[in-house]
Amino acid sequence: MTQDTAGFMPPYRLLMGAGPSNVHPRVLQAMASSLVGHLDPNFLAVMDDVRSLLRYVFRTENPVTLPISGTGTAGMEAAMVNIIEPGDTFVVAINGYFGQRLGEIAERSGANVIAVEHEMGKAVDAERVREALAGAGKVKAVGVVHAETSTGAATSIKEIADVAHEAGALLVVDAVTSLGGVELHVDEWGVDVCYSCTQKCIGAPPGLAPLTLSPRAVETLQSRTTKVRSFYLDLTELSSYWDRRAYHHTAPISMIYALREALRLIAEEGVEARWERHIRNGESLRAGLHAMGLNVVADPEVQLPSLTAVHAPEEIDEAQARRYLLDRHNIELSGGLGALAGKAWRIGLMGHNSTGPNVLTVLGALEEAIGEQGYETQAGAGVAAAQRVLRGID
């Protein structure tokens, strides 16, 4: 033995950042189940459960609904590389870091990318997308982020779907920070390609990217004249594994066990009840932040329930405050991303972690952390304001 690494004892963290979030013990337990083969009849039944449960959570009847064997970014890439053929035009609405990334990945997939830039913290404006489409010639697809993880802003999808379809384009929606926690209706809204991740509102560990394709998107795949540039993410090949069990790659068995259990927990709660829970706890958090004199990044009317970005007061070193929370209280918040790096915190209330007690914990601990740097709030004001919302008084 040439290595000297110690036995494994990770600390317990309360994960209140942008993900991963903590998962229910049943999910960890499922993941530790003994392995079966990826073509085992028992595993094929697990795959069927996962597809059916994913359709429930996506609110869709799409036959092609499956988890990609990679994280959310792999889902984004799978969407782009399958829909885009080199030279296709792709219109992407950008209102934060992940819209930017979607454009970048479309470009690498060979698209001619037209970016419709929005201010950070605002929702995407369907009118501006319509204008861009009007001058763009033939457009293959429009891309938009439902829940922008970098700012906490939600965008209304239905109108953008209509705008895209009027122009004969598909609509691609990034639901990384919404699926399973924020209202989303793939079929009713007319979304053609929707992808997400497992470690946020779904409540499983990171490692898979649920994805669904409308019949119109499937037709687009079938009428491609060039091969998909990625074999690993080729959705035609992947569908044939999920439908007809044709070997494509060895599915990440344990992760799929975990996803199945996380989805079962969603079905037991009911997805609508889950959306309500996320709304209530998000409102409570923001009431508390407001009472502490802190300013939220997103416009209030488009604020996401699952993730809140909040400006750090100027005199505060935001990284030092996060480090304090981690070292003293084992609480993780995320820092700002992109233009907000070093200037904001991102607080997640996602999946299993979206609870009233967690709201109070994070507010109390944040008050302490910024108090340590001399930013004094009225003691307990944040917690008290949050409690009033949780108790239905405000």
Add this chain to the structure above:
Amino acid sequence: MTQDTAGFMPPYRLLMGAGPSNVHPRVLQAMASSLVGHLDPNFLAVMDDVRSLLRYVFRTENPVTLPISGTGTAGMEAAMVNIIEPGDTFVVAINGYFGQRLGEIAERSGANVIAVEHEMGKAVDAERVREALAGAGKVKAVGVVHAETSTGAATSIKEIADVAHEAGALLVVDAVTSLGGVELHVDEWGVDVCYSCTQKCIGAPPGLAPLTLSPRAVETLQSRTTKVRSFYLDLTELSSYWDRRAYHHTAPISMIYALREALRLIAEEGVEARWERHIRNGESLRAGLHAMGLNVVADPEVQLPSLTAVHAPEEIDEAQARRYLLDRHNIELSGGLGALAGKAWRIGLMGHNSTGPNVLTVLGALEEAIGEQGYETQAGAGVAAAQRVLRGID
């Protein structure tokens, strides 16, 4: 709740096929550990351990050594999409299903692919690769599968590395069915890009693809004139996450916990001792198969220790025999792949599962399964022959 899926109780299977193989309980336990954030100082230390342990197992000092967040096929694709720029020539030696796949993925990555076809079950012949290179003009890289999972044939890598380097090309090696169980020396042999998976000889669940790049391969990446077509698999971006902790994607935390524990088990055993163990058990298995009158696919002198492909006797329905083993005894074997589909079994003795008792179990059960179909062997002859090898008598 609209779903009615039952609680999760997967059967216990003895996984003696082409992977996944069973994992040590410590690995399952690590995977069920509570999550930390992907930028948590505690997780960064875990990442450092994984890289250092991977270098130990790959037998390399390569700084760029990391697990890709996808299965073995993602590792193959990462190798190709980073090394190849559109129009580059790639020479691939094909002696089975996975060499074929490597060529397919190179083509999708934009390569002009020259295939050097070999008979199934034979090793790749360095001389034939040299001839192909002589007539090929400027070649960017040569690709070869170290351990062909479809046939059980091993190829000597050192000579092919020399041939590639003489021609000014990089050598890409698929070590999916060898890493951690079959002798492999990335640095000593001069391998430039080597990738593998976690679910075979490494002894972790499927979901990650360990990969290492020589300094020469890193230079090739740095001198690219086009962007890597995949953002998710862009090794320059990935290295900057693994080196400098710049956010790229959310690492699959639990899978990396599992990989760390599996690699620690390898280090505790010692990788050379592990190679020896795989050789002894593989020999024992084949002595047993031989005594049962069954014929192995690969040439004896190039037979892999970790995986044995064996022809099913003509009168036997191989799928029925596998189903019998699964239903009666919870033992999984794999069927043939590609040209061997329906005609062969593949028996894995990989990682944690490469044990003497498992050899005896699989031989005894296989004797019973083919006996059920009327193929009679001398009772217990397979087990007895295997035992003699295990006890050092033969």
